Amino acid sequence: MDMRSFKKINYVDLGITLGSTKTVQIRVSTRVATSGSFSSGPWVNVNNEGCAVVSVSGVDFKLDIRSTTSEGFDTIKLSSAKVYWQLSDKRMVRHQYAR
Numbered sequence: 878m879d880m881r882s883f884k885k886i887n888y889v890d891l892g893i894t895l896g897s898t899k900t901v902q903i904r905v906s907t908r909v910a911t912s913g914s915f916s917s918g919p920w921v922n923v924n925n926e927g928c929a930v931v932s933v934s935g936v937d938f939k940l941d942i943r944s945t946t947s948e949g950f951d952t953i954k955l956s957s958a959k960v961y962w963q964l965s966d967k968r969m970v971r972h973q974y975a976r
Contacts, residue, residue: 883909883966885934891927891942892957899953900945901927907935915939934965 889903901923906915920943923929940960944953 880964881936882964883934883936884938884962885965886931886938886960886962888961889923889929889931889940890959890961891923891929891955892959893923893927893953893955901953902943902945903929903931904941904943905931905933906939906941907933908937909935911937917941 886905889905891901891903893901902920903923904918904920906917908915915937918931918933921929921931938960940958942955942958
């Protein structure tokens with residue numbers, strides 16, 4: 878996101894195709910300082926279209942993806958991950974428009 882201010886992730890859209898027998902979950906980990914450690918959020922189920930609603934805030938984020946079926950993650954094809962976020966900390970806005 879190229880910005881050191883606080884952001885909130887609302888929604889994650891995975892470029893993934895799931896059948897009715899496959900279950901995928903995501904977890905977003907956050908941290909508020911570069912030298913700090915990441916804290917993990919809860920695992921959230923991804924629907925059949927690859928969408929998951931999450932609500933986490935922080936400066937840095939990591940996205941974890943796992944399969945909970947016996948078929949494993951090798952049978953699932955992931956092509957992209959889009960993160961929908963909003964800026965809640967306006968300190969860096971001037972910096973972004975100055976580029």
